[in-house]
Amino acid sequence: MIIMTEGLHALAGPAMRRxxxxxxxxxxxxxxxxxxxxxxxxxxxxxxxxxxxxxGAGLISFSGALGIIFGANIGTTITGWLVVLLGFKLKLGTLILPVIFLGAILKLFARKHLASLGLSMAGFGLIFVGITMMQQGMAGVENLLTPAQFPPDNFTGRLKLVALGILITVITQSSSAGVAAALTALYAGAVNFNQAAALVIGMDVGTTITALMATIGTSGGARRTGWAHVVYNLLTAIAALLLLTPYTWAWQYFAPGQLQVNGEIALVAFHTFFNGTGVLLVLPFSEHFARLMMKIVPDVSSPYTRQLETSLLSDPSIAVNAVFSSSQLQLIDLIIHIKRLLAQNLDASMSDLAALQTALAKTRSFVDRIHLEQTNQAEWSKLLAMIHFLDHLHRLHHRCDEEVFQVKSLVSLQQLANIRPDVLQHLESLVVHLQHERWHQAHQLARDLRLQLTEQLGPVRNKIMTDIALGKITVPRATEYMEALRWLQRITNHLARSVYHCREFSAQE
Structure with a gap:
């Protein structure tokens, strides 16, 4: 299973992740x-x-991840069907040897995708060789290992077998391998159907340990996803225990004697049945389940940097996307901050600036730890776009340090009375486009704002100079006005450049 999974990851992993x-x-x-x-x-x-x-990287929502977790429980039952139909019924253990040989040759002498394909082929073949070996091994101990030596078929006994199934999966880190072993034991008569079913239920619960371990030291969203997997599988396991007796009764009623003759098929069908039933029952209530998990596992970290987990650095592609998600949120809130300033809502605008500055420092530090090879052109272009984006975001933060003094000068300048509402409207629309990730429209809007202000501020500057000559305003006061106009011009310039690099980043997806 490990060999085949490694090959499939290298061959199809990136496509599956996309x-x-x-x-x-x-x-x-x-x-x-x-x-x-x-x-x-x-x-x-x-x-x-x-x-x-x-x-954790902010690439998908928690509710979206719930669907993936639910579906994964159905997908994992495919291995059992392969083992039963090809391993037990067709007995491919010997016939598959040439496939293993070809896979090994490809792995040793081919490159890239062909080598990964070879590893997958070898692993796939070894599964059936392993099934044959387990069957042969079980054939020698059928008198030593019998159903009577396992816990009895009552509720307490089934719970003990569920616990044993959990332990097997925790040790092997593969529920599929555990299910194959349970099928082999059932085929050899070492366990009866109900005992094997209880073991498989436990193995389904045990597979959650891997996802739970992946949440150690991560954000609240990632921890919540891991624990959602645990809670869901526990609920499914409870339902499976309750369905086990009715399921055996149904087999005995509709197909008398077949449970003993085709117990392996009945076991795999039961595995698929209770996982499929669990998914069908929980999907309509996904939102309720998500809210429950949010209460059980709250997230108290900063909304700006909760995606920037150290564990993501092992995958530079995901790490870069996490930085983009974090920076995008910072940019949106910074635009809202600027909009409030220009609307003279100064009290509301001051609350998040310190948090934004801290978040930017943490984000830039996180980028310093991303090590990406230049061979992947698309990912390299995304990283460069991200670095440019962060540079303009930093300058935008820096300009906002001067905010109150500059804004008061802008507000008092009568020549901007007709321009300011239009700027506020542009900023409002820009926020909406960014929130919906409409990068092309956002870039067009930010660029239009910059060009429009460049045209409109020229006459305002000339009017200020004329007022100095006429003695209507003093030179120091005029200097304050000119600095305020430069501040506004720089703000719109950095906004346009930031959104441009956002668009360039998204174009590489």
């Missing part, structure tokens, strides 16, 4: 995407850990 980011518009699409990605990658842990990372 799919997870793209197709999570709703919990329903997230569930479908999570199921497909898990079926392809053959690892629910890989899918859920990726979801935790995406939430």
């Amino acid at each position: 799919a997870l980011k793209t197709f999570t518009r709703s919990p329903y699409s997230g569930a479908a995407t999570g199921a497909v990605c898990t079926a392809i990658l053959q690892s629910s842990s890989a899918t859920t850990v990726a979801a935790v990372g995406f939430v």
